[in-house]
Amino acid sequence: MTMIIWIGLMLVGSLAWVIWFLKYPLADNGVDLQQSNIDLGRQRKLELQADLDQGLIDQEQFDQALEEISSTLALELGQTQAKAFKQSNITLWSGLVIVLLPIFATGVYQNLSNYTPASKATTPDLAPLSLEQSAAKLKQHLSDNPKDAEAWKMLGLSYFELGKIKESLDAYEQAYQLNSQDPRLLVEYASAMISANDDQFVGRPVKLIKQALELDPQAPDALYLAGMFAVSVQDFELAKALWNKALNALPEQSVDRQALVSILQELSRVESGNISNTVTVNVVISDEILASRSAEDFLMIYVKAAEGRPMPIAIQKLPIKAFTGQVVLSDMNSVMSEKLLSQHDQALVVVRVSTTGSAMKQADDLQVVSEVVSIADNPSVTLKLN
């Protein structure tokens, strides 16, 4: 109700403004176009005379320039047409504005606004809680209501957002024990497990995804995750089928549609072999290095610009134990979507063995850098760590 009153006031004020200036139009400033051109012509003549007096031009040039000014002025005056204004029927125009302005404004607003009273109800008057505060509140609630599966699920998500993966998995497990038939829970739990396992689709997460799809074959998030699993096992046809199914299940206005469309297009490009630029990196790691490193260490293989920004352009991170000796970097591995690998010219290839898997080089990391390569040549580089 309050909003209607405010909108009404805004419309009334706007209408009053328009009708006031219809009834009392702004006065003309009295500057006539013809007179303006004449005055400017005179000013030019004065400047010309000053140039002659100061010896900047001779008499012949003065006469020619003067003639040009006069002919230009004559041309301009010939183009100028005096406009006659007549009395206006402001009643008609006021009436039109009074009718059309509110219809236009409210009609446009109605069609474009996604405001509903429900949105208003959920808008808190208090400042929103931080993630830590939300998690603390949930824990407090769960201490009194330990069988609230939904709360355990939200706690799992909060911890995940906070980067507390172990606590997140514990909370999700609690939720799962209470309600293993919630497809969304299964998908979130699987996502958390996959993140905790360095994005590896092995073991229980795959079972959870399958279970989610059995419960809800149309669940877009489950279909998406299943598609990612299919990509991880190089089954691109299955991935495409799953993602297309997810696309059909999403509403038209969903922002996730765009992400899915982009992924599908990228997949098509990869499949058609239409990757115009790749960098193949062969890495030879000596036995001594392998013996001295933990099996849990990571291999970071990335490309950075030969000149300029030191940030990786494209990167792959693998557990060292899973490394097969070769990695192919393409646009799909690009770090920034606005700076794809193929858009770069000269680059350096870097291979690093890292304990933490952090993007920033740590003290005990081992690193080797290649010579400058040209991306356009789809180079193949061999680097040795010994």
Add this chain to the structure above:
Amino acid sequence: MLVELGHFALVLALAFACLQAVLPTIGLFRGNLALAQLSRPMLWAQFFWTLIAFAVLMNAFVVDDFSVKYVAGNSNTELPDMFKMSAVWGAHEGSLLLWALILSGWSVAVSIFSKRLPNEVLNHILIILGLISIGFLLFLLLTSNPFERLDIIPTQGRELNPLLQDFGLIIHPPMLYMGYVGMAIPFAFVLSSLIRGQLDSTWLRWSRPWTLVAWAFLTFGIVLGSWWAYYELGWGGWWFWDPVENASFMPWLVATALVHSLSVSEKRGAFKHWTVLLAIAGFSLSLLGTFLVRSGILTSVHSFAADPARGAFILVFLILVVGGSLALYAWRASLMRSQNSFHWLSKESGLLINNILLVAAMLSVFLGTLYPLLLDSLGLGKISVGAPYFDAVFVPIMIPAVLAMVIAPFLRWKKDTLTRVLGLLKPIWLAVAVLFVLSLFMVENVSVSLAVFLFIWIVLHSLSLLVNRIRQKGATSLAFIGMILAHMGIAIFLLGATVTTQLGIEKDIKMEIDQPITIKGYEFVFKGVDSFSEQNYQGHKGRIEAYYEGDLIANLQPEKRQYVTGMPMTEAAIDPSLYRDLYVALGESLGEGAWSLRIYYKPLIRWIWLGGLFISLGALLAAFDRRYRLSAQRVSAQSRIES
């Protein structure tokens, strides 16, 4: 509720933009004075409601209203208030709203400060500006609503990109938009003249100061962007020939040609075709820049295709604006014929060469920017066009332009003689030759030698021109001083850019505590790294002491930050001065107290931005020349008395 009222205010702004365009058009067509005079009040109402909408959005950021999708996507509770406010224009929707606000602001300025323009001319101009406003407001409301609500309200927003959490973000986009949007003003002047069929002295005289102010802002905005990239990105560059940068540089090149072309049109009634086409091109390139940046096509042609609504809207708008204005130009081409000829050796020919070279330079940048996108969209593969192309093509075009830049002011209008011109220039050329030869003993680098030559060339010619003017006329005008300043700005910029590029030193080194390293006589001593935390990030801060000839000259503290959302950032430490910058960026910890550091020695780098400031200042001075400040009555009375 406030957010919904802000949304409604934007709708009212659109309604008033429609009234601003439609009612005065009917009034002018039917001779209805009341309707014709509505352009200004409707514009003021449009500005008011746009301002209200902007204020509501800014308030949503300040109070952390994460029910608004745009706020949730670009702010969080940990962000300092200053950056919450500037986050309004940190992403697409808000920056478009800023565009619309600045456009209406410019229009209001034209409506207030155009007392010398006949009302019928002003009304036409405001109608055109109203049509442009309709385009942008529709774009906002239909495809980029900044007031969209979320069904599920997050407890915390996503963070503003750390790269944008900087003073540079507060000021760079508004200044750049002032220039971008300002190009709509000369465009509106030109279109109104074409529609009226009156390409006369009045519009030529009064469009020039607006063009100069827009050009000044565009220059300032580009300078700010370059400076911001230098100190914010952490690796010492100042220009990358990035498509986003090129999108602002192209209209700048055209605007430069336009201000020069306007001087010929105003003085001699010539070059009207050039002036009209340059004004159309300038605004069209502003719109094209908006399309390139906002459609997503620079991210990927595929992302544009995936969500084409925004890109398609701007593309259609661009086609309407460019197509419509060129059609008008073709219709009125006969009115632009000039009877005023000029000799090959004249100021007009000098400015014609200037126009041709600037447009050629713009086309080279245009080609390098759009060609890769065109190939990609046609599925013909990907190519990368970067600094090597632009350096090879753009620079050779600009060298003759710079050489000719300072010769043209010596030439007379219409016709000059070789004897007179050479008589004036020979002493200057002799002085240039002497100074240049002397400089060769100090400079070995070929590019730097060329830059030094151009610097001496510009400075000596400009000073000589100034001295001659004062001798001949006893005084000089703001317009003339503005020209000298702007040309000097080019000289300063050229020297700074070349010297810093050619003679700058960069070193990536591992440093241990108390270990010194010397670069160009400057000794850097690493003193260690401390951990710290701030409101929305944690980080490491290095301590490096810089000495020169044994004296401590700077304590440099570069930082490496980790924001609460996980985004890392590097903050370089800079010891600035007019003749060199010492620039240090923190790398990674290498264990046992050692860290990797990147140290730059950058000679004359600040001359790049100083030159840009000189150009801006020169343009502003010229815009406030006496001839533009005289009231209409005084001009009329004065000219009658003196004649």
